[in-house]
Amino acid sequence: MTDVVVIGAGAVGLPSAYYLAQEGMKVTLVDKEAAPAQGSLKAAIGGVRATHSEPAKIAICQDSLRIFSTWKEKVGTEIGWKRGGYCFPVYSPQDEALLKSILSVQHQHNLRIDWLDADGIKKVVPGINTDGLIGGTLSIDDGQASPLLFASSLTKECKELGVDFRFGETVEKILARDDRVVGVKTDKENIVADYVLNAAGSQATLIAATVDVPVPVSPDSHEAGVSMPIEHFLEPLVVDIRPGPEGKTANFYFGQTHDGSIIFCYTPSPKILGEDRRCTSEFLPTITRRLLNIIPRLKHLVIRRLWRGVYPMTPDGFPIVGRTPSVSGFYLAVGLCGQGFMMGPGLARNIAHYITTGKTYVATDLFASLSPQRDFTRQEALE
Ligand SMILES: Cc1cc2nc3c(=O)[nH]c(=O)nc-3n(C[C@H](O)[C@H](O)[C@H](O)COP(=O)(O)OP(=O)(O)OC[C@H]3O[C@@H](n4cnc5c(N)ncnc54)[C@H](O)[C@@H]3O)c2cc1C
Numbered sequence: 167m168t169d170v171v172v173i174g175a176g177a178v179g180l181p182s183a184y185y186l187a188q189e190g191m192k193v194t195l196v197d198k199e200a201a202p203a204q205g206s207l208k209a210a211i212g213g214v215r216a217t218h219s220e221p222a223k224i225a226i227c228q229d230s231l232r233i234f235s236t237w238k239e240k241v242g243t244e245i246g247w248k249r250g251g252y253c254f255p256v257y258s259p260q261d262e263a264l265l266k267s268i269l270s271v272q273h274q275h276n277l278r279i280d281w282l283d284a285d286g287i288k289k290v291v292p293g294i295n296t297d298g299l300i301g302g303t304l305s306i307d308d309g310q311a312s313p314l315l316f317a318s319s320l321t322k323e324c325k326e327l328g329v330d331f332r333f334g335e336t337v338e339k340i341l342a343r344d345d346r347v348v349g350v351k352t353d354k355e356n357i358v359a360d361y362v363l364n365a366a367g368s369q370a371t372l373i374a375a376t377v378d379v380p381v382p383v384s385p386d387s388h389e390a391g392v393s394m395p396i397e398h399f400l401e402p403l404v405v406d407i408r409p410g411p412e413g414k415t416a417n418f419y420f421g422q423t424h425d426g427s428i429i430f431c432y433t434p435s436p437k438i439l440g441e442d443r444r445c446t447s448e449f450l451p452t453i454t455r456r457l458l459n460i461i462p463r464l465k466h467l468v469i470r471r472l473w474r475g476v477y478p479m480t481p482d483g484f485p486i487v488g489r490t491p492s493v494s495g496f497y498l499a500v501g502l503c504g505q506g507f508m509m510g511p512g513l514a515r516n517i518a519h520y521i522t523t524g525k526t527y528v529a530t531d532l533f534a535s536l537s538p539q540r541d542f543t544r545q546e547a548l549e
Contacts, residue, residue: 168194170361175202177506179365181514187327198336203317209475210507215308219547229512243319246312250401255302279305347495370500385476395426487536
């Protein structure tokens, strides 16, 4: 018997187990893989920003930023945190208008983000291609951390708080009686619990369907890579929101990690739907062209590793968080799209508090805007 079963030791499940245990709950965390972070979390490139255009994401990521930036001091372990900011360079009047249009919302939420002219961008992104560069935004409190170091540190902290880890065990079914959750059935046993939190990433829909709870999450695949370390020259994570001239990519982002590696990723266009995690032969040549187009001096970079993972997408690009209306005690923290690492800790702290007390740290209306019962028609100005 446990108080709460968390399904999935990923970007949301791991910190949720940690905060639930901190709230005094007896927590069992089940993951089908042999170790933590083997789903999408290990594919993330570690970007963390609060500079979104929607208040709920801003508030949750502000909480995450506080957690990432103070983690080493509080917990004593290195997670590769680097407060280098996020920079969105701009090459077209349309993109300039888009980014400037969301600055006022961002300033209302006390985000330190400013518009810089082309000279300002050249200073923060040394070597940037200035051909057509108009300017861009820089948000100095955003940053980067290592998903694997953070997962490892969270696992250690969870163990110290008494979280019972069940690796290599697959949840097959949610168990409910009289519309109330009573636990989960795994491929090994039934685990009896008062509460269940579904944090199973791209697999969340299948699990929720076992108690007829509709969860519109679908996998969308993305590739990434990392270079050998080079001398530190780049502070911010850079997001190039232009579609690629080759017609295969939407936005493209890259940064230099705390240990000097260049880490990079793009959004394929059109989207590649599904769970296929095999690297494609076109990723490296395509991203190389995008990288050298924006920072030509990176031409001697040595690439160390490429990988492919999935974004657990929702129809409106916002996560699905809260209690399920039809099965009491069954909660969701799923559909984190391409932002699960940055939202993970803030979301986890809130859902843990919500499960144990019915209250959240972020404003109630913001939390409610992520509810499973919303209509999914909203569209974000800048994803
Ligand atoms: C290339 C790439 C780059 C990215 N970069 C960033 C970034 O810079 N910043 C950012 O914020 N986000 C980034 N992301 C997105 C981020 O990785 C995801 O949003 C996040 O990992 C989703 O978190 P999750 O907890 O929902 O799912 P996951 O991290 O996938 O965790 C779900 C867990 O559930 C387990 N599970 C599934 N089914 C079952 C079952 N039946 N029984 C037991 N366990 C189960 C899985 O094994 C997995 O461990 C990136 C993603 C990719 C692919």
